[in-house]
Amino acid sequence: xxxTDAHASPPGTELGALLRHWRAVRDKSQLDLSLxxxxxxxxxxxxxxxxxxxxRQMLMNIAQALDVPLRERNTLLLAAGYAPAYPxxxxxxxxTQSVKNAIQRMLRQHEPYxxxxxxxxxxxxxxxxxAPRFFxxxxxxxxxxxxxxxxxxxxxxxxxxPFIDKWEDVAKSLIQRVYRESVGRxxxxxxxxxxxxxxxxxxxxxxWKSPVALSAVPVNPAMPVIPLSFLKDGKPLxxxxxxxxxxxxxxxxxxxxxxxxxxxxxxxxxxxxxQLVGHASAR
Numbered sequence: 001x002x003x004t005d006a007h008a009s010p011p012g013t014e015l016g017a018l019l020r021h022w023r024a025v026r027d028k029s030q031l032d033l034s035l036x037x038x039x040x041x042x043x044x045x046x047x048x049x050x051x052x053x054x055x056r057q058m059l060m061n062i063a064q065a066l067d068v069p070l071r072e073r074n075t076l077l078l079a080a081g082y083a084p085a086y087p088x089x090x091x092x093x094x095x096t097q098s099v100k101n102a103i104q105r106m107l108r109q110h111e112p113y114x115x116x117x118x119x120x121x122x123x124x125x126x127x128x129x130x131a132p133r134f135f136x137x138x139x140x141x142x143x144x145x146x147x148x149x150x151x152x153x154x155x156x157x158x159x160x161x162p163f164i165d166k167w168e169d170v171a172k173s174l175i176q177r178v179y180r181e182s183v184g185r186x187x188x189x190x191x192x193x194x195x196x197x198x199x200x201x202x203x204x205x206x207x208w209k210s211p212v213a214l215s216a217v218p219v220n221p222a223m224p225v226i227p228l229s230f231l232k233d234g235k236p237l238x239x240x241x242x243x244x245x246x247x248x249x250x251x252x253x254x255x256x257x258x259x260x261x262x263x264x265x266x267x268x269x270x271x272x273x274x275q276l277v278g279h280a281s282a283r
Contacts, residue, residue, distance in 0.1 A: 005082060015079040016048040022066045037065035056082045056163045069183045071252045088252040099246060099254060106244070110261050110275055116150065117255060120183050120256040121194055123147040133277040134262075137232060138163045150195065150260070151178070155201045165229035168203070175199075181243065183256055227265050237272055238265035 023033060026111035030048075034041040039058055046052035054062065059080055063073045074084035089096065107115045107128035124131075124147055132141045135153070138160060144153070151245045153159045154174060164170050175198065182191055197211040198207065230237045239262045249255035 007019070013050040015053070015076065016050050018076055018079055019044070019048050022063075022068055022072075025207075026066050028066065031075065033062065033065055034246075037062045056080075058255050060085070068254075069186065070255045071183070071250065072186070074252070076193055086250065086252050090253065096251065096254060103257075103259065106259060112274060113264070115259065115261040118150060118258050118260060119253075120258075121149070121190055122151045123149050123177075125257070128279055135160065137276045149194075151198055155198050155204070157202065160230070163230050163232065165231050170228060171204065172208045228262075232276065233274075235272060237269045237276075237277065239263060239269065240265050 011157065023030070028036070028040045030044045033039070033044055034163065037044075039054070039062060043052060043054070043058075044062070047054050049113060056077070056169050059076060059082070060073070063076055066075065071088065074086055074088070077084055079176040107117070107126065110132045111128050112133075114131040115128045116124045116131050119125055135141050139158075141148075144159070152172060154164065155161060155171060161167055175195070178195060179187065182188075187195075198204065200207070228241065230239075241260050241262050244261070245261040246257055248252045264273055
């Protein structure tokens with residue numbers, strides 16, 4: 001008997017493992033998935049044990065029912081032997097030029113307040129002129145290599161961290177945001193690596209990744225959002241942010257983009273902000 005053949009994975013096993021993984025992530029039984037996707041429970045069972053390979057359209061229906069992010073849908077298709085369905089092109093390709101132009105328009109219209117576009121790992125891929133102007137009021141942004149990561153900027157003792165009021169509360173809420181805003185509510189390996197590097201900074205605590213950690217952050221009942229406050233020459237600047245995503249994205253890159261826009265939380269901050277950025281560099 002050939003022992004190598006005896007222990008080889010049967011065709012479709014990788015696909016089956018992926019589907020079981022996504023059912024577990026979404027907390028769905030085979031029956032639940034059958035009802036949501038229109039695929040029989042028997043057929044789903046056969047796919048998961050490697051006895052059957054679904055058609056391309058059937059697999060797309062299953063992925064839709066499981067709310068699988070576009071990048072991971074491509075992985076499912078490849079595991080089944082099909083070509084990827086969703087392009088993973090950079091933002092500057094021709095097919096996305098109209099969306100890129102719209103995003104650039106949004107960034108300009110938000111000035112003189114900071115606005116940045118980030119990928120799924122919080123790397124800044126686009127920004128308006130006033131984002132670096134604002135951060136240059138505190139640190140030398142030209143000394144930080146591109147692509148600049150917004151989370152590292154907030155956690156780094158050589159970055160914005162010394163200027164953030166109540167930094168521990170802010171850091172804790174940012175860790176929770178990573179979980180809450182992850183694409184498809186899934187923490188992939190690269191996101192786990194990002195979290196590990198953030199937690200390696202001095203002053204962080206392992207329990208910040210706990211689901212109840214955010215509840216320990218003081219809440220201001222007068223503010224419907226969590227503010228982010230900076231200190232400049234002893235004066236507070238209070239902001240809150242709003243996140244915008246691309247509706248009904250058809251490419252991986254588009255689904256993973258987030259536009260974060262900072263707004264002054266009070267009139268004093270609005271006035272001081274204009275004064276500060278008017279003299280800052282846009283590097």
